[in-house]
Amino acid sequence: MAFEGLAERLQGTFDKIKSRGVVTEADVKEMMREVRLALLEADVNFKVVKKFVNDVKERATGQEVMKSLTPGQQVIKVVNEELTNLMGKEQSKIAVSSKSPTVVMMVGLQGAGKTTTTAKLAQFLRKKNNRKPLMAAADVYRPAAIKQLETLGTELSMPVFSMGDQVSPVEIATRSVEQAKEDHQDYVLIDTAGRLHLDETLMDELVNIKEAVNPDEILLVVDAMTGQDAVNVAESFNEQLGITGVVLTKLDGDTRGGAAISVKAVTDKPIKFAGTGEKIDALEVFHPERMASRILGMGDVLSLIEKAEFSVDEEKAKEMERKMRTADLTFDDFLEQLEQVRGMGPLDELLNMIPGAGKMKGLKNAQVDESQIGRVEAIVRSMTKKEKSEPAIINASRKRRIAKGSGTTIQDVNRLLKQFEDMKKMMKQMSSMSKGKKKGKGNMSFPFM
Amino acid sequence: MSFFDKLKNKFSNQSDGVTSKFKDGLSKTRDNFTGRMNELFAQYRTVDEDFFEELEEILIGADVGVTTVMELVEELEHEARIQNITDTRKLAPVISEKLAAKLEKREDDTRLNVQKDGLTVFLFVGVNGVGKTTTIGKVAHSFKQEGKKVMLAAGDTFRAGAIEQLEVWGERVGVDVIKQQAGSDPAAVMYDAIQSARSRKADILLCDTAGRLQNKVNLMNELEKVKRVISKEIPDAPHEVLLVLDATTGQNALSQAKTFKQVTNISGIVLTKLDGTAKGGIVLAIRNELDVPVKLIGLGEKVEDLQPFDAEQFVYGLFKELVEA
Incomplete structure (x- = not known):
């Protein structure tokens, strides 16, 4: 869906402020309305939005913003800061019990992705934390849910504890912990059945499991696409069970994921992990600040602002801007960008987050293969200094050498050169697009804005 | 006769199982939505900006799409201006009408396309x-x-x-x-x-x-x-x-x-999953923005809880208290 990011939404107001040079209360009000809409469109719960906007308004009308030379950008900054505060600044780790095994209960609505997440988490614990997890199949209701976990266990070569679907989940959970102790597994991940937070019988069952196994973590698995109802679900699970954290799933979709804010706001429990793909290792530690940008649809505008405003090396920023504008980009810049981008998360999401990228032909449905990036990097690194700064000199013989050096084919090299040209064209397009919008020279130095 | 009166007449004489299943399945949706609507009218006497903002929030809270809501509220603001309505209670029927119009847009064919012969x-x-x-x-x-x-x-x-x-x-x-x-x-x-x-x-x-x-x-x-x-x-x-x-x-x-x-x-x-607390307002948005009818709705875990979608019944279920209040 063609969501407008906050930066785009605020453009109109920015332009007005710029031409006038001062910020009025009315401007702030208008900007707050846009902030509010952006959050609502991102599925943040309306109550949460209301409180948030009030908080931001207070800060936005304060001295620090009004006196600033770039009030419009300051507002975005304030919004982002407050949002990041709300989401929690720190990454939050999964519990480790002093007495092995650490017991983790996975709970949530039907279809949120509990079973898949259980397997992903097991893989994460083994790979990243060097642990030995046991998965316990306690979803006795959904047809073949046990089989699903068992299949995932086989794929991962990891043990799954199951007793069929004729045994009570409380018993399965209890026995699984005993089993883990016996086998010296240091984590037990209990996959429970999906249930409605309104279903008293089933919610009681979870409480009984909790009492029986005394878990160190109760993770609520929440679908990132959840709408306004996220608050009710999270509040209810938290009240009845006392959850310790949240896993946000299906973040590889094109949802803004405002549910993250809602859930955090009503439970005050950290979001610990994010599910970001179909593959079994597509589980990441949750980054609150990235989520804030995603929800606002601001892409990397913020880091651009920070760069433009606070960077000591303003020269460099100016140079970059000039390059982008004139499309005088070299492969060195490209590599630099690549490295920055790589640290930010899955690329196809990032593409969606770049303001204006949705409008670009060909970019909209761009599919980015992460392994492809490694190849691209290898190719660029196999170029000589001169080739990097003057790609035009790369002839057939040079291509052959580059391909050999990077372990790729000439076709790969050709493709990259072509993409690089396209990228330059795109930048030209972008800068002319925004030039059309603004009149005169403003403070905003980047073509995105 | 207004849209809702028509609906009311149609369903007040009808007390079969299907209607009650709808009502039960949607009760969470309804309680929340109409409860808030009633509060709105109790809280605001005069039609002003705050009133509209609150109304917006109620509709958005039901997951009615933001675009749909903004359109609707704009129409209402316009209507209030030209009719010079300042009392919120006088605006209530206009709201119902506009909401209903959004839902009534088309006569949907919710029947499933089953071939007479063959597969x-x-x-x-x-x-x-x-x-x-x-x-x-x-x-x-x-x-x-x-x-x-x-x-x-x-x-x-x-x-x-x-x-x-x-x-x-x-x-x-x-x-x-x-x-x-x-x-x-x-x-x-x-x-x-x-x-x-x-x-x-x-x-x-x-x-x-x-x-x-x-x-x-x-x-x-x-x-x-x-x-x-x-x-x-x-x-x-x-x-x-x-x-x-x-x-x-x-x-x-x-x-x-x-x-x-x-x-x-x-x-x-x-x-x-309409048996949860989710409001199902998404239906309004989908009907308003896309030309695809809702054919079936799931109101519970049991096999027979999958029901054909009946737009009128759905609207009635959602707004019943509001209409009858």
Whole structure:
């Protein structure tokens, strides 16, 4: 869906402020309305939005913003800061019990992705934390849910504890912990059945499991696409069970994921992990600040602002801007960008987050293969200094050498050169697009804005 | 007579099981929505900016799409201005009217396209975890009840345990499931299933597919292929392509509907999990922005809790207290 990011939404107001040079209360009000809409469109719960906007308004009308030379950008900054505060600044780790095994209960609505997440988490614990997890199949209701976990266990070569679907989940959970102790597994991940937070019988069952196994973590698995109802679900699970954290799933979709804010706001429990793909290792530690940008649809505008405003090396920023504008980009810049981008998360999401990228032909449905990036990097690194700064000199013989050096084919090299040209064209397009919008020279130095 | 009066008359004399099932299933939705509406009128006496903002929030809180809400509120503001309405209570009927107009836009045909003779094929599509397989189980049950010979095609060859899940449903309902190994080409499964359904003279073939997020181009292409293979075997099939939507989904549901429509030309929507606290306001947004009717709604866990969608009943269920207050 063609969501407008906050930066785009605020453009109109920015332009007005710029031409006038001062910020009025009315401007702030208008900007707050846009902030509010952006959050609502991102599925943040309306109550949460209301409180948030009030908080931001207070800060936005304060001295620090009004006196600033770039009030419009300051507002975005304030919004982002407050949002990041709300989401929690720190990454939050999964519990480790002093007495092995650490017991983790996975709970949530039907279809949120509990079973898949259980397997992903097991893989994460083994790979990243060097642990030995046991998965316990306690979803006795959904047809073949046990089989699903068992299949995932086989794929991962990891043990799954199951007793069929004729045994009570409380018993399965209890026995699984005993089993883990016996086998010296240091984590037990209990996959429970999906249930409605309104279903008293089933919610009681979870409480009984909790009492029986005394878990160190109760993770609520929440679908990132959840709408306004996220608050009710999270509040209810938290009240009845006392959850310790949240896993946000299906973040590889094109949802803004405002549910993250809602859930955090009503439970005050950290979001610990994010599910970001179909593959079994597509589980990441949750980054609150990235989520804030995603929800606002601001892409990397913020880091651009920070760069433009606070960077000591303003020269460099100016140079970059000039390059982008004139499309005088070299492969060195490209590599630099690549490295920055790589640290930010899955690329196809990032593409969606770049303001204006949705409008670009060909970019909209761009599919980015992460392994492809490694190849691209290898190719660029196999170029000589001169080739990097003057790609035009790369002839057939040079291509052959580059391909050999990077372990790729000439076709790969050709493709990259072509993409690089396209990228330059795109930048030209972008800068002319925004030039059309603004009149005169403003403070905003980047073509995105 | 206003829209709601018409509805009221229609349903006040009707006290059959279906209506009460609707009401029970939707009670959470209704309590919340109308409760807040009533509060709104109690709190605000004069029509002003705050009043409209609050109204906006109530509608958005029901997951009615932001665009739809903004349109609606704009129309209302306009209406209030030209009619010079300052008392909020006088605006109430205008609100009902406008809301109803949004829902009443079209006469939807919610009947499922079942062929009189020969094989009818339904394809079920949607993102992960919306309840496609469960819905198929329930639909199979209801066709079986009608005395039809039903078969299922296990087209979700990707997710672990998906084939087994459909098989359990097959056993429960007492219908055959056509499957291949996990990981095989879903289009090949469909081809097989159609051949078997033909040779076993089945009336209905319900095809399951793997859940896929709509922004995954490769997976959407795969789905297009699945559909193409079906159409190649039976020219006017699939007779229904049903998008299964989770009622708890927010704004993204629209994006889902749009993209799946583009790729598979969906003919209808199944709205599941309406028995939770989710408001189902998404229906308003979908009807307002897309030309795809909701055909079935899921109101509970039981097989018989999948019901045909009745727009009038749905609206009535949502706004009953508001109308009768």
